[in-house]
Amino acid sequence: MHPMRLARLPTRAVCVRCASRLGNARARGLSTSSSSSTSSSTSSSTSASLTHPPPPRVAIIGSGPAGFYAAGKMLKDEPALRVDMYEALPVPYGLVRYGVAPDHPEVKNCTSRFTEIASDPRFTFIGNLRIGADVPLHSLQTHYSALLLAYGAARDRRLHIPGEDLQGVYSARDFVAWYNGHPSASSLSPLLDAPDAVVIGQGNVALDVARILLSPVDALRRTDMPEYALQALAESRVRNVRLVGRRGVMQAAWTIKEVRELLTLEGAGVVPVPRAMLPENTKVLPRAQRRIADLLVKHTAEPAPGDRVARLDFLRSPVELRPDNASLGRVGSVKFQVNEYVPGADPLDPSARVQAVDAPEEVVPANAVFRSIGYAAEPIAGLDEAGVGFDGRRGLIPNAEGRVKGPGGEEVGGVYVAGWVKRGPTGVIASTMADGFASADTVVNDLRAGLGLGGTGLGWEGVRKEVEGKGVMWTGWREWEAIDEVERERGKALGKEREKIVDIEEMLRVAGR
Ligand SMILES: Cc1cc2nc3c(=O)[nH]c(=O)nc-3n(C[C@H](O)[C@H](O)[C@H](O)COP(=O)(O)OP(=O)(O)OC[C@H]3O[C@@H](n4cnc5c(N)ncnc54)[C@H](O)[C@@H]3O)c2cc1C
Structure with missing residues (x-):
């Protein structure tokens, strides 16, 4: 399915009765305020009265700081929203785990905030799934209201x-x-x-x-x-x-x-x-x-x-x-x-x-x-088909306030970017956080305005059927917690915070997969 070009959500994705009475955004249980700082009481009372349409689902691709900070902001600002985060590795945190130098432990304290975000019942972590390889991008487009690409910059110059x-x-x-x-x-x-x-x-x-x-x-x-x-x-x-x-x-x-x-x-x-x-x-x-x-x-x-x-x-x-x-x-x-x-x-x-x-x-x-x-981002498979452009020279996805642009510079509705893949591989975690927040605001405001992919609304439940049908092994947050626990135990025996498991097979074994 191709994303809609800033089109209104199709009525098949919402309750037709409510859509005609309240407009598409409300029908999806979203607050209709254009501000991202809507109070949760107003929003939840709106969504509580409209529980029958499926809640809007956002897929985030990448579990580094950009993905996590954007997830936290969206979940806070929009009580009706659900977020599914897809990560290529069985473990989260991107460059916080694999880039920040080991002798900078204080920088990694942001993972406490990420753990808090992950504990929200409206958040789901799906690890060991590489979007564009294990799962095609178009499968996500089929099942979500919006996609946020936060997959960082994995190549070097x-x-x-x-x-x-x-x-x-x-x-x-x-x-x-x-x-x-x-x-x-x-x-x-x-x-x-x-x-x-x-x-x-x-x-x-x-x-x-x-x-x-x-x-x-x-x-x-x-x-x-x-x-x-x-x-x-x-x-x-x-x-x-x-x-x-x-x-x-x-x-x-x-x-x-x-x-x-x-x-x-x-x-x-x-x-x-x-x-x-x-x-x-x-x-x-x-x-x-x-x-x-x-x-x-x-x-x-x-x-x-x-x-x-x-x-x-x-x-x-x-x-x-x-x-x-x-x-x-x-x-x-x-x-x-x-x-x-x-x-x-x-x-x-x-x-x-x-x-x-x-x-x-x-x-x-x-x-x-x-x-x-310098680092540089790569295009993931399926961007072309989704109508998303890629700037190979600068190593990023062209965008306007996080809304991705097509090869001709036109905005592509329902697909967004955050972090290093959005603005290029520069900036520390604090600037990535600000950037994640800004993209989150754009996603929420667009969904409130009824702009989105108009997917099935099944989210991970829809994608999961396809993944399991292909026999691909995925991990959830509980599996990460099991890996984390073993790493900490091994670290304790060595007088350090953790001894990382560096082999994916072993991670999966430890996680009981
Ligand atoms: C060596 C190094 C040291 C740094 N040190 C510091 C520091 O001390 N202090 C500081 O503030 N900042 C530091 N930074 C900067 C900081 O790490 C970045 O600002 C931040 O991590 C960028 O976040 P991101 O979410 O955009 O990308 P990332 O952190 O790279 O996260 C992207 C995630 O997406 C996943 N992914 C990639 N492709 C796919 C796919 N196809 N499907 C699913 N998932 C995918 C990756 O596995 C990764 O987990 C450092 C950066 C580097 C490179």
């Missing part, structure tokens, strides 16, 4: 330079997934047997990678990093990590906390940044940039003997990853082109552009290379 497929070259995404116990990356076995590592990129993910490589492993033992990663890091011989950026200090996409953590890391020193890279008077800078510049002046010093060493290189672009002559097929060095600001560019401007300098290229040793130049 490539450098497109020679040598990118040499051994020892990793995407930061894979390395992060490895040290976080993601089932798809637990067998990565990164080569950490030699001293020099290069991280290409200077965003927060690059800083996470460098910090994990340089941290004393004992500082990580009480985190939820899996034992296999702790063991590999304990045996690691990486001593020098060079973080290289295409532009200058003021253009790096990092934030104060992450910069400070690297600069003050126990047992590691950061080589001073050339003073010419920093403004003479940092007081002229906006607050965040000033703090970072001041930190770079204050906390860098020639590393002490025996320290692990971090180095920040600016105005350099990699042009080739070169093999190590002594080790066939393995990376040994990186060749960089030197850059300068384009004429007229202000080096203090965060968006200042650079160009290659006509100067000899530089070659630096690299026994391991981590490219960290």
Whole structure:
């Protein structure tokens, strides 16, 4: 079934008598206020008097922060609504579980709020189902009033330079997934047997990678990093990590906390940044940039003997990853082109552009290379048929206030986006929350206005028949709780919060599936 183009809900989806008397939105048990902050008493009295039509059902695809915050907002604002959340893995939380660094446990506290949302009787979690593979998108369109795509950005950007497929070259995404116990990356076995590592990129993910490589492993033992990663890091011989950026200090996409953590890391020193890279008077800078510049002046010093060493290189672009002559097929060095600001560019401007300098290229040793130049979303199968466009260059689904757009820029009714797949792979959990709330408001307001897919209203009960008919194994919230409990027990025995189960078969076994 194709989504309707901002059409009114068809009357077959509602009680015809009520529809003619009250309008479609009311007939579906929805409050008719256009504001998303409708008081629950008004809304529930409306819905209580109209219990016979099926409640509107929203399918959310993806259980990261965008999906959960949007679910919470919709359930709070619209008492008649039901939300079913589909997740590709048997376990929830997306990058909160598999991206946020293990030594940032406080960031993961948002999962308490997600657990609270999941306890709402109008919420259903369906795990281990990949939409577009295990279940076609059109099956969801058949059974729901609205779909919210919140499936994140699962791909990483490539450098497109020679040598990118040499051994020892990793995407930061894979390395992060490895040290976080993601089932798809637990067998990565990164080569950490030699001293020099290069991280290409200077965003927060690059800083996470460098910090994990340089941290004393004992500082990580009480985190939820899996034992296999702790063991590999304990045996690691990486001593020098060079973080290289295409532009200058003021253009790096990092934030104060992450910069400070690297600069003050126990047992590691950061080589001073050339003073010419920093403004003479940092007081002229906006607050965040000033703090970072001041930190770079204050906390860098020639590393002490025996320290692990971090180095920040600016105005350099990699042009080739070169093999190590002594080790066939393995990376040994990186060749960089030197850059300068384009004429007229202000080096203090965060968006200042650079160009290659006509100067000899530089070659630096690299026994391991981590490219960290950004994540990107992928289209899931079925978007085309649903009339949903995809911007491959920016790696996101084009939209207006969360309402997806078709390839021609027209709005597609009943299908929405939130989070990284909506605005691209930037922003922390707080900005993803705000974004999830905004998309939730759009969904609720459209449903109240009678705009939606006009599906059967069966939701998961309708999809479930199809899934079970195909013999696909799914998990619910109870199964996640069983996995969670076993992980916590195993963690307790090791003196840490949890020891993650990294194998999907084992997750399903533990969950009794
Ligand atoms: C390495 C890293 C470290 C970070 N550290 C921090 C930090 O310290 N602090 C902070 O505030 N922010 C941090 N962030 C940012 C934060 O993680 C993101 O803002 C947030 O997770 C984006 O949420 P999302 O819901 O859009 O996507 P995600 O969190 O990626 O969730 C998407 C979910 O969709 C699921 N999915 C994908 N495809 C399908 C499909 N076809 N069917 C069903 N489900 C599917 C995925 O499995 C995943 O669970 C970090 C990000 C990264 C990459």
